[in-house]
Every structure is written in C-alpha cells, then in structure tokens.
Amino acid sequence: MKNSEIKKYYKKKIDEIKKHNKLYFQDNSPKISDQQYDQIKKEIFDLENKYSYLKSPSSPSETLGYTPSKNFTKSQHRVRMLSLSNAFGVEDLENFEKKIFNYLNNKIDIEYSVEPKIDGISASLTYKNGLLVMGTSRGDGTTGEVITENLKTIKDIPHKITDLDFPKDIDIRGEVFIKKDDFYNLKNDFANPRNAASGSLRQKNPSETKKIPLNFIAYTYGYFQNDKIKKQSDFLSYLKKWGFKINEYNKVLKTIKDLESFHKKFENDRFNLKYDIDGLVYKINSLDLQKRLGFTANSPRWAIAHKFSANSAFSQITDINIQVGRTGALTPVARIKPVNIGGVVVSNATLHNEDEIIRKDIRIGDTVKIERAGDVIPHVILVDIKKRKKKSKKFVFPNNCPSCGSDTIKEFNRITKKYDAVRRCVNEGYDCEKIAIEKIKHFISKEAMNIDGLGKKVVENFWDLNFIRFPQDIYNLDYNKILNLEGWGELSVSNLKYSIDQSKKVSLERFLYAIGIRHIGVENARLLSEYTKSIKNFMSFVNKNKLNDFLNIDGIGETQINSLKKFFDNKINYVVIEKLSKILNISDLKLNKDGKLRNCTFMFTGKLLNMSRAEAKSLIEENSGSVVSSVNKKLKYLIIGEKPTNRKVQQAKELGIKILSQKEWISLLD
Numbered sequence: 267m268k269n270s271e272i273k274k275y276y277k278k279k280i281d282e283i284k285k286h287n288k289l290y291f292q293d294n295s296p297k298i299s300d301q302q303y304d305q306i307k308k309e310i311f312d313l314e315n316k317y318s319y320l321k322s323p324s325s326p327s328e329t330l331g332y333t334p335s336k337n338f339t340k341s342q343h344r345v346r347m348l349s350l351s352n353a354f355g356v357e358d359l360e361n362f363e364k365k366i367f368n369y370l371n372n373k374i375d376i377e378y379s380v381e382p383k384i385d386g387i388s389a390s391l392t393y394k395n396g397l398l399v400m401g402t403s404r405g406d407g408t409t410g411e412v413i414t415e416n417l418k419t420i421k422d423i424p425h426k427i428t429d430l431d432f433p434k435d436i437d438i439r440g441e442v443f444i445k446k447d448d449f450y451n452l453k454n455d456f457a458n459p460r461n462a463a464s465g466s467l468r469q470k471n472p473s474e475t476k477k478i479p480l481n482f483i484a485y486t487y488g489y490f491q492n493d494k495i496k497k498q499s500d501f502l503s504y505l506k507k508w509g510f511k512i513n514e515y516n517k518v519l520k521t522i523k524d525l526e527s528f529h530k531k532f533e534n535d536r537f538n539l540k541y542d543i544d545g546l547v548y549k550i551n552s553l554d555l556q557k558r559l560g561f562t563a564n565s566p567r568w569a570i571a572h573k574f575s576a577n578s579a580f581s582q583i584t585d586i587n588i589q590v591g592r593t594g595a596l597t598p599v600a601r602i603k604p605v606n607i608g609g610v611v612v613s614n615a616t617l618h619n620e621d622e623i624i625r626k627d628i629r630i631g632d633t634v635k636i637e638r639a640g641d642v643i644p645h646v647i648l649v650d651i652k653k654r655k656k657k658s659k660k661f662v663f664p665n666n667c668p669s670c671g672s673d674t675i676k677e678f679n680r681i682t683k684k685y686d687a688v689r690r691c692v693n694e695g696y697d698c699e700k701i702a703i704e705k706i707k708h709f710i711s712k713e714a715m716n717i718d719g720l721g722k723k724v725v726e727n728f729w730d731l732n733f734i735r736f737p738q739d740i741y742n743l744d745y746n747k748i749l750n751l752e753g754w755g756e757l758s759v760s761n762l763k764y765s766i767d768q769s770k771k772v773s774l775e776r777f778l779y780a781i782g783i784r785h786i787g788v789e790n791a792r793l794l795s796e797y798t799k800s801i802k803n804f805m806s807f808v809n810k811n812k813l814n815d816f817l818n819i820d821g822i823g824e825t826q827i828n829s830l831k832k833f834f835d836n837k838i839n840y841v842v843i844e845k846l847s848k849i850l851n852i853s854d855l856k857l858n859k860d861g862k863l864r865n866c867t868f869m870f871t872g873k874l875l876n877m878s879r880a881e882a883k884s885l886i887e888e889n890s891g892s893v894v895s896s897v898n899k900k901l902k903y904l905i906i907g908e909k910p911t912n913r914k915v916q917q918a919k920e921l922g923i924k925i926l927s928q929k930e931w932i933s934l935l936d
Contacts, residue, residue: 386443714780861890872907
C-alpha cells in the first residue's frame with residue numbers, strides 16, 4: 267500500500283472520528299458504541315505508529331478527540347497531554363524497543379513500568395502548596411476545559427494534601443471512570459461507561475456530577491520540577507503515599523518476553539475486573555531516560571499501549587471499486603456484505619493495490635476473510651476458494667483513470683529497483699475531477715487551512731453545484747446561494763463564513779502543507795518554511811529554478827525535490843498558488859532566536875557516541891540552531907564523530923569552517 271493511499275485512508279478515519287467526537291464529547295449523544303469508537307481510534311493510532319509521516323492535529327494522538335467546549339473556561343496545559351502509540355503483538359513491541367535503541371544509539375537494559383489501560387476519561391489535577399486549585403479535561407491535548415468543581419465531587423481525588431514530601435507545584439494526571447456494576451444502574455441514560463464518565467464531568471452543575479459514582483486512578487504527572495524521584499514505579503508509590511488511588515495491577519517487567527506473557531494472562535483475566543480496560547500500558551521506568559527520549563509530534567517515545575487482540579470474520583465481496591486519491595493513486599476497495607467485526611459493522615475492506623489482488627486472486631462474488639488486526643484497516647486475509655462460483659472471472663484492474671480517463675502508470679522506485687505496486691493517474695493538477703475534489707478536501711482539512719463547516723460531504727456537494735473547482739473558489743462563495751440550500755440556515759452559513767474568513771490568516775508551513783504537494787507532509791512543510799521564511803522567498807526558489815537548493819535542508823531529499831518540480835511543472839498548480847497568495851495573509855516565519863545556538867548552522871559526519879542523529883538534530887533545533895546536509899559557505903560548524911567522511915572534512919577546512927568533536931559541540935550546550 268503506497269503513501270498516497272495510506273494518507274487518503276488516514277484522512278478518512280480522521281474525518282470519521284471528528285464526527286463522532288463532536289457527537290460524543292460536545293453533544294453527549296453518541297451514535298456508535300464504545301467499542302466501535304475505540305476501533306476507529308485503534309485504526310488511527312496504528313496507522314500513525316506504522317507510518318511516521320502521518321500527522322494530524324485532529325488525531326486522537328494529538329487531541330484525544332475534541333476541542334474544548336465554549337461552555338467551559340479553557341486552560342492551556344503546562345505540559346501537553348499526548349496520547350500513546352499502539353502495539354498489537356510481539357513484533358510491534360520489538361520495533362518499539364528497537365526505535366528506542368536507535369534513538370539513543372545504544373542498546374541498553376530497559377525496565378518497564380506496566381499498568382492496565384483503563385477505558386475512561388483523562389484528567390489533570392493542579393496542586394499548589396498542597397491544595398487542589400484546578401482540574402482540567404484533556405481537551406485537544408494542548409488546551410482543556412476547566413472542570414475543577416466537577417472533579418472535586420469524585421471521592422478518590424484529594425482536595426488537600428499535607429504530606430511533607432508532596433511537591434509545592436505539580437499536575438497529577440489520571441483516569442476518571444465508572445465501574446461496571448455502577449454503570450448497570452445508569453445504562454438507560456448513557457450509551458456506555460466511558461460516555462457516562464464524559465457526560466458527567468461536563469455537567470454545568472457539579473451537584474449533578476456528584477450523583478454519578480465516578481472513580482479516579484492516578485498514573486503520572488505533567489508539570490513537576492522533580493529532582494529526587496528516579497523511576498515511574500517509585501512515583502506511583504509516592505502517589506499512593508500522598509493519598510491517591512493507583513492501579514493494584516501495576517508492576518515492573520524487564521523483557522519483551524515478560525511483557526507478552528503478562529499481556530496474554532491479563533487478556534484472559536480482564537473480564538473479571540470491576541472496570542473496562544482495552545490493553546496494557548508499558549512505560550520506560552527510568553524518568554531520566556523518559557526525559558531524554560522525549561516526544562514525537564503526537565506521542566511519547568518512551569511509552570506504548572499494548573492493545574488486546576482484534577477479531578476477524580467472513581463475508582462476501584459484492585463489488586470492487588477503484589478510488590482515486592489526491593495524489594492520483596488508484597486504490598481498490600472491496601464492497602462486502604456488512605459484517606460485525608469486534609463490535610464494528612464493516613462494509614468495506616481495502617484490497618491495497620493491483621498486485622495484491624493478483625497475488626490473492628480476489629474476485630467479485632468471493633467469500634473472503636476480513637481482519638482488523640495490527641494494520642487496523644479492514645483488509646482481506648484470504649479467499650475461501652471452496653465457496654467460489656464456477657463462472658467467477660478474474661478482476662481486471664483498469665489501465666486508465668476511472669475519473670478522467672488519463673493513462674495510469676506504475677512509477678519506478680530507484681531505491682528498490684522495482685516498479686511500485688500502486689497505479690497512479692498521470693494527471694498532476696485539477697483536470698482530473700476526483701483528484702481535484704480530494705485536493706480541495708485536503709486544503710480545507712483541520713491540519714491544513716482548518717475551515718470548520720466545510721467538510722468532506724460539503725465539498726462534494728459544492729462541487730456538484732459548481733460552487734467550487736479550485737481552492738481559491740472557497741473565498742469567493744456566494745453565501746446567498748448557500749443559504750437557499752437544504753440543511754443550511756443563517757447560523758450555519760454565518761459560521762462557515764466566519765471560519766473561511768479566519769482561515770485567510772495562515773502560517774507558511776500550514777499553507778505549504780495545504781496546497782497538497784506529494785511527499786510534502788506536515789514535517790516537510792515545516793522544514794521548507796523554516797528554510798524559506800516567507801511565501802515570497804519560496805516562490806522565488808520556484809521561479810528561479812532553484813528547487814535543488816532545498817537539498818541543503820536536512821530531511822529533504824531527491825524524492826521531495828522531484829515531487830516539487832513535477833507539481834510546479836503543471837501551470838494550473840502555479841496559478842492556484844498565485845491566486846491564493848493574493849487572497850490569503852500568509853505570515854512570514856519568525857523563529858525563536860533566543861537559544862544558545864542561534865544563528866549557527868551545523869552538519870554531522872561520522873557516527874555519534876550514545877546519541878542518534880535524530881536526537882542531536884532535536885537538541886540543535888531546540889536551541890535555535892539549524893542542521894544542513896551539505897558543506898557550503900553557510901555552514902558554521904562541522905561536527906565529527908567516529909569514522910567521519912574525509913571529503914567533507916577536507917571541504918570544511920578549505921572553506922574555513924570550524925570543525926568540532928562531539929564533546930566540543932556538547933560543551934556549547936553546557
């Protein structure tokens with residue numbers, strides 16, 4: 267399955283969970299079960315775990331579901347409340363540990379703190395001088411709702427702590443939940459225990475919350491100036507000493523084999539617990555190591571959630587459709603007779619690509635096994651040949667785009683020396699209807715221009731009505747015409763207009779991501795924006811045919827450069843950006859210039875000791891420096907590790923660039 271297909275499916279799941287988040291968190295009227303909701307989350311988490319380039323501010327790994335309600339005061343978390351990556355088996359756990367070793371550039375003995383993953387609602391409690399001064403929901407991970415008085419109704423949450431060891435200023439984090447027996451008396455009012463907990467915490471009147479038998483288990487901290495607690499397991503012991511309830515099943519394990527063994531046993535015993543859990547959480551026990559490993563954009567590097575096993579089922583393929591994505595990828599999707607898999611009704615399953623159909627000989631009318639496992643996307647595992655009809659015919663994959671009729675190609679991969687499995691429409695611009703629609707959907711998405719109210723279905727409807735054909739058309743909509751459409755009223759039209767007007771002010775990196783250049787995701791858009799600083803400078807590189815200069819950016823390679831060239835070879839793409847540049851206020855990038863390495867550029871050659879390139883790059887950027895990928899006059903320092911490239915060292919000497927050892931570089935950071 268190729269990147270464009272994965273991104274398309276990922277965006278579909280993000281839109282789906284956004285819809286249910288609003289129903290669940292804001293409207294308190296969920297339309298799906300707790301298990302179905304978790305399955306959607308599971309798909310998103312696993313995609314992000316498997317494909318590092320998938321990032322979205324709307325992902326549950328970034329926001330855990332919802333924007334704080336306007337009905338509550340908002341408060342920004344002092345330390346973000348991120349979600350966890352997922353594991354579904356031994357291979358995922360081994361990859362998790364391998365990534366840790368790679369990041370540290372050192373294979374060390376690791377100890378894990380293990381705890382059940384309670385299926386509830388996360389909350390943060392701020393204590394100052396022993397007093398509970400504020401309680402917040404997770405919200406979108408950055409900002410939460412202030413629900414202090416509601417949280418104070420929970421008997422497990424101390425209002426005042428007098429223990430002498432208790433920190434003067436700390437955010438205690440934990441899970442609010444309802445026990446199975448208690449929920450039985452509430453089942454007529456709420457869809458499931460988690461929804462009951464969420465709805466209760468978001469009551470405007472705390473006396474109503476008090477009527478609900480909520481529980482709280484503490485498991486970590488957010489903000490905390492810690493200088494004496496060295497292990498997660500020790501912190502849990504302190505939590506208990508301070509008066510908080512912790513999970514009775516917390517324990518410390520050392521090896522992947524131990525984790526897997528404990529997981530198997532616990533999966534069988536979980537139904538005997540008094541509350542719902544959906545897996546186990548493994549955290550690196552050393553807090554110093556946690557701090558060093560840090561976070562990715564959406565999750566900590568030092569923790570992972572090991573989910574319980576998924577299910578599978580048999581169903582019949584009624585049809586095979588070819589979907590065209592934003593980057594022209596043709597994705598075959600099997601339409602199947604609806605079947606319940608792990609509490610989720612599945613009616614579609616990806617067939618990945620043409621090669622996969624041929625390899626498994628998948629045909630319309632076949633009875634197939636559908637699974638939702640580690641890959642999470644419902645997919646066909648095997649065909650039950652015994653149930654195949656005698657007149658069954660092989661599926662013929664189209665050589666032309668089903669949308670515009672253009673030729674489709676399989677690109678040659680220079681790295682693997684093979685042709686890609688995915689066919690793509692050769693149309694690069696807006697001439698292909700399906701590509702154009704998907705480009706516009708991408709443009710208005712949360713992580714791009716963030717135009718609320720202009721969702722996927724609305725884009726399709728406006729396309730059919732000929733309201734939009736290009737992204738710039740969004741800013742010239744006739745709101746009077748929209749007002750006359752079914753389902754639209756003055757308030758919804760007003761909200762749409764407000765959201766569109768708000769989107770006119772956008773950062774450079776968001777804009778570069780929004781225009782939808784293949785291989786330019788959120789991270790690469792950020793790198794380009796940091797390098798070019800303004801849309802004017804960016805377009806100057808385009809106009810002067812200097813896109814190859816971007817090879818100086820650490821993280822940008824030939825794949826991205828070729829994609830940029832191909833994108834701008836299409837005149838329509840250029841015109842779209844030109845028109846948008848006149849409509850939008852694309853802010854110039856203003857980087858933090860207060861770090862110790864400000865105005866300094868670095869390059870590495872050779873192997874670093876006990877540190878990966880990723881960690882070193884992160885340290886430099888955190889201190890306002892930048893990393894380049896070639897030796898030139900703009901380079902200030904060349905950092906050499908073990909077995910450096912002699913050519914780079916010689917070039918640096920010839921250009922008068924200062925050469926530092928790893929130890930000398932570290933000394934710059936104290």
